[in-house]
Amino acid sequence: MNIKTIATKLLFKLPKPILSSLMKSIPKAEKKNTETPWHLKGNWAPVKEELIVDNLEVKGEIPKELNGMYVRNGMNPVSGWSDHWFFGNGMLHGINIKDGKASYKNKYVKTPYYEKDMDMMEGSFDLQASPANTHVVRHAGKILTLEEAHLPWLVDENLDTLGVHDFNGKLDTPMTAHPRICPETGELLLFGYQMMTKPYLTYHRVSAEGELVQSEVIDIPRPVMMHDWNITRNYVIFMDLPLVFDIEQAASGSDPFGFRPECGARLGIMPRNGSNKDVKWVEINPCFVFHPMNAYEEENKIILHVCRQNKAMVGGMDEIYGGDETTGKLWKWTINLKSGSCVEEQIDDRSCDFARIDDRKIGLKAKNGYTMEIDEKADSLTFGNHLYKFDLEKNQRIDHNLGKNIIGGEPAFAPKSSISSEDEGWVMSIVYDKDLDKSKLVIIDTQNFNKEAIAEIMLPERVPFGAHGNWMAN
């Protein structure tokens, strides 16, 4: 260990408020005369205006049952620059739908990260300074905007920022951007991971009423990127995968992340009201998963469907994807709870990610799952022009071709009604039309998934490729 690493380790032991002040005092990186990175080019480039536009043009017919708002979050650096795709300011794009008509608005999440135009290091030790750019979730009457290294920020139904949300002071770790709402209990289950200070992983359980009722530190041997996870009716499942934060690399000025298969990969299964001592760790082959699709219990087994990559970020932090080895394919993992073993099977060979199901089936046996195509031949993260529907019982895939030069976004499911089956509903996605340089919200009938969208809502400006969103029915 060299002197620089020792100094860095000592630095990270300073109290967080002091570290935060130190980070904010570092001069910003020179941004001029730098080649535009992939995450700021083409439809990754930010849009400049916040708009409110009513009576959008609609091709086809919006189902009369759809009454609510589709909201999607994504990175939109307010200065026009961000050091990395992960660190652009969060902008929400909301499409309100009622009586077959649609309106659009887009608004920044106005956190200190936005107000002070911070960059990646400035906000790293201030839990409130969130880019709030990854997901948007409604629970207990609140709309939470999320990014995995900070606290959530609340917005109202007009997408105006209300303030930081720390569950009445009880949440003292970052919150994942991928919490899960149990459809049976209404609980919000979540974890927080951090890389530069311990604890590296903490589990939290929030009641259906929105009160944080349980927090448990979970031991993992080293800090890893843990983007998402899984729940079932009785368990949560952590993914300790070998995308490792390496303080020595960070101290030397090189990439802080490394894919280290020699560290092994494990799934941690814990009863939902359990604690660290109850976690059963199951070894799996080294891999990385940004997004699982779903998990459920069957007899003495837990079955997970995941978008599994052989490797991750092998070319460093800038290379989120980049080739076949680092793009997800649909896999099925079957954990035997008695033997503590896991059978791993590849279900499909198409590169895809951003997996979703009907959220009313989270943690339960879902029949259908949806993903977006990822171009595994591209050098950097490139969305494809297909959405995929998987029949998880028959292991069959149905393709929805968005059309020539139409590039996809995450598919989100909207049910026909609160009591309809998961076969009755629509998949929504904000897609980008390269020829028009504009975006549209497509609404696809899940029972005719390979047919044309039944409605296309033409948006007034392009919506940059982003992250995750949800249908919020009224």
Ligand SMILES: [Fe+2]
């Ligand atoms: Fe994600």
